[in-house]
Amino acid sequence: MSVATYDQFKRVADLGSSLNLTFLSRYLRTFFFPLTLFASFLLTCFGHLILTQYVKLARVLFASCSGPCEGEACPIDRIKNDPIVLRATLKETLDTTISIRWAAPITHLLSLQYVMLDDLVEDIELACNAEFQSLTNDLAAAL
Amino acid sequence: MISVRGPLTLVPTEAFAASKKRALKKFPDCNGDVDAFVDGLCQNPDQGDVFPSFQRITIRKVRLPLKAYGIGKSGGLRLLFFVYPDKMKLVPLFLYVKGQFADEKKVRQAANKTIQNVVKELNS
Numbered sequence: 001m002s003v004a005t006y007d008q009f010k011r012v013a014d015l016g017s018s019l020n021l022t023f024l025s026r027y028l029r030t031f032f033f034p035l036t037l038f039a040s041f042l043l044t045c046f047g048h049l050i051l052t053q054y055v056k057l058a059r060v061l062f063a064s065c066s067g068p069c070e071g072e073a074c075p076i077d078r079i080k081n082d083p084i085v086l087r088a089t090l091k092e093t094l095d096t097t098i099s100i101r102w103a104a105p106i107t108h109l110l111s112l113q114y115v116m117l118d119d120l121v122e123d124i125e126l127a128c129n130a131e132f133q134s135l136t137n138d139l140a141a142a143l
Numbered sequence: 144m145i146s147v148r149g150p151l152t153l154v155p156t157e158a159f160a161a162s163k164k165r166a167l168k169k170f171p172d173c174n175g176d177v178d179a180f181v182d183g184l185c186q187n188p189d190q191g192d193v194f195p196s197f198q199r200i201t202i203r204k205v206r207l208p209l210k211a212y213g214i215g216k217s218g219g220l221r222l223l224f225f226v227y228p229d230k231m232k233l234v235p236l237f238l239y240v241k242g243q244f245a246d247e248k249k250v251r252q253a254a255n256k257t258i259q260n261v262v263k264e265l266n267s
Contacts, residue, residue, distance in 0.1 A: 065195035115217040115241065119192075123204060125247040126223075126254055127194040135258045136225065139234065140200050142265035143154070143227050 044106045051086075051113045055120055058083060062124060080124055087117040151185045151226065151233040158260035159235045162253075166220060166238045172211040177220065180207060181235050188226050188233055201226040202236075209240075217241070223254060236261060 090113055097107045126132055167173055184190065184205075191205030207220040223237040237254045244250045 059192065063193055063195050112217060118241075118247075119204075119206070119221075122221075122247045122250050123192060123194065125251050127202075129251055129255075131255050132251070132258070133197075135255060135262060136197065136200065136202060138262045139225060139236075139258065139265070140227055142262050143230055143232055143234070 040103070041106055044109050048109045048113055051116070054086075055083075055116045058120055062120070062127075065127075080128070083117050083121050083124070087114065087121060090114045090117065151188055151231050153181065153185050154232050154234045154265070156234065156261045156264050158257050158264055159238070161260075162257045163238045166240050166243060170209050170212055170240070173209050173220075176210060177207065177222075177238065180222070181224075184224060184235075185233050188224075191222075191224075199227075199229060201228070234261065 090110060094107065094110045094114055097103045097110060100107075163174075163177060167177065188201075188203070191203040194202040194204065202223065202225055205222050205224070206216040207222060208214060208216045209219045218241050221239050221241060222235065225234040225236050226232075227234075237257045239250065239253065244253060
C-alpha cells in the first residue's frame with residue numbers, strides 16, 4: 001500500500017465526516033418545502049460524490065492488503081470502523097427521508113451510498129476473517 | 144491480483160446449488176440468468192471486486208441484477224466465486240440476495256458454512 005493512497009483516503013474521509021448528515025436528517029424532518037428540498041438535494045449530490053470517492057479509495061486500500069492481519073500494521077484495520085460509523089449515520093438519515101414523499105431523489109441517492117458502504121463492510125468482514133482464509137486454502141488444496 | 148485469460152473449467156457443487164436455491168426462493172425466474180452468468184464467468188472471470196491477501200488464488204464478489212423482477216444491481220444478487228489459475232478452474236461458492244441476512248456477521252457465517260460444505264464435497 002502506498003502512503004499517498006492512505007493520505008488520499010484520509011482526506012476524503014475527513015471531508016465526508018465534515019458533511020453533517022445528522023443535520024441533514026433533522027433539517028429535512030423540520031422543513032420540507034421545495035426550496036429546502038432543492039438545497040438538501042444539492043447537498044446530497046455533493047455528499048454522493050464525496051462518498052463515492054471515499055468507497056473507491058477504501059476499495060483500493062482494501063485490495064492492497066497483502067497478508068494476514070497484523071493488528072495495527074494492517075491497512076484494513078485502519079479503515080474498518082469508518083465505513084461502519086458512516087453507514088449507521090446514513091441509515092438514520094435514510095429512515096427520516098424515506099417518509100417524505102417529495103424527497104424521493106434524495107432517498108435514492110442516500111440508498112445508493114448506503115448499499116456501496118454496506119457492500120464494503122460485508123467484504124471486509126468476510127476477507128478479514130481467519131476462518132474464511134483457512135477455508136479458501138483448504139479449497140485450493142481440495143482442487 | 145492474478146488476471147486470468149481463456150476458458151476455465153467450472154466446478155459445480157451441491158453446496159453452491161443449495162445456496163442458489165435459498166437465494167432464489169423468492170426469485171425463481173432468475174435461475175436461468177444466474178446459470179448463464181456463471182457460464183459466462185468461465186470465459187471472463189475478471190469481474191467484480193477482488194478480495195485481497197490471496198497469492199495463488201483469486202476470490203471475487205460480483206453483483207447481479209434481478210432483471211425479471213425489475214431489481215437493479217444494488218438490491219440484487221451477490222455471487223462469491225473462487226478462481227484457481229494454476230488449474231484453470233472456477234468454483235462458484237456462495238450466492239445471496241442483498242438484504243437476505245440481517246447483518247454482515249450473518250453473511251460471513253452463512254458464507255463460511257457454504258464454503259465448508261464445498262470443501263467437504265470436493266474432498267469426498
